[in-house]
Amino acid sequence: AQSVTQLGSHVSVSEGALVLLRCNYSSSVPPYLFWYVQYPNQGLQLLLKYTSAATLVKGINGFEAEFKKSETSFHLTKPSAHMSDAAEYFCAVRVYNNNDMRFGAGTRLTVKP
Amino acid sequence: ETGVTQSPTHLIKTRGQQVTLRCSSQSGHNTVSWYQQALGQGPQFIFQYYREEENGRGNFPPRFSGLQFPNYSSELNVNALELDDSALYLCASSPGSGGHYEQYFGPGTRLTVT
Numbered sequence: 604a605q606s607v608t609q610l611g612s613h614v615s616v617s618e619g620a621l622v623l624l625r626c627n628y629s630s631s632v633p634p635y636l637f638w639y640v641q642y643p644n645q646g647l648q649l650l651l652k653y654t655s656a657a658t659l660v661k662g663i664n665g666f667e668a669e670f671k672k673s674e675t676s677f678h679l680t681k682p683s684a685h686m687s688d689a690a691e692y693f694c695a696v697r698v699y700n701n702n703d704m705r706f707g708a709g710t711r712l713t714v715k716p
Numbered sequence: 717e718t719g720v721t722q723s724p725t726h727l728i729k730t731r732g733q734q735v736t737l738r739c740s741s742q743s744g745h746n747t748v749s750w751y752q753q754a755l756g757q758g759p760q761f762i763f764q765y766y767r768e769e770e771n772g773r774g775n776f777p778p779r780f781s782g783l784q785f786p787n788y789s790s791e792l793n794v795n796a797l798e799l800d801d802s803a804l805y806l807c808a809s810s811p812g813s814g815g816h817y818e819q820y821f822g823p824g825t826r827l828t829v830t
Binding site: 635637639644645646647648649652654693695697698701702703704705706707708709 | 720749751756757758759760761764771772774806808813815816818819820821822823824
């Protein structure tokens with residue numbers, strides 16, 4: 604079955620610094636990969652998704668992620684952090700014929716002024 | 717366009733009781749998935765409903781059951797509540813059941829079992 608591992612349960616950056624949140628996946632068939640953001644006491648909002656088109660995926664709020672099959676990775680980046688980016692971020696994986704979307708444990712991003 | 721809504725927002729139940737959570741899907745979406753998110757963890761897939769039929773189930777016992785109605789809204793029922801059922805329950809709707817479809821999440825129902 605497919606799975607994801609998020610490296611680092613907590614990442615802290617300064618405002619204006621690069622954001623890098625790591626996600627590695629495991630799947631025996633080509634995966635669909637997603638990054639979601641969750642603000643306190645809210646549901647999940649989709650940031651971006653990879654569905655086997657371009658390997659560099661651009662999402663909302665300036666985030667992007669690159670699918671690297673050789674490294675089984677789908678890391679999330681943003682060139683310049685903003686205070687409003689502070690939230691919990693989840694990486695998730697699905698495959699075409701399986702409706703079970705597997706989430707990572709999440710990474711809490713803190714942005715320091 | 718109305719997004720995914722869930723009710724109630726919060727709920728407190730006693731161990732052994734039964735609970736029903738409700739979800740209204742986004743307009744035009746025929747698929748609803750339910751997730752359990754324990755504190756400090758990622759969401760875990762409970763099951764999915766597609767056109768009123770269960771269409772995939774995660775590793776949850778049969779006391780977790782669901783329904784989908786002709787208007788594609790959905791209910792999650794949990795019988796014989798246990799303390800470990802305390803969690804945020806998330807509903808997500810999508811325009812289809814395939815893995816490539818993105819899911820749109822509601823704000824969740826926070827269930828506390830005492």
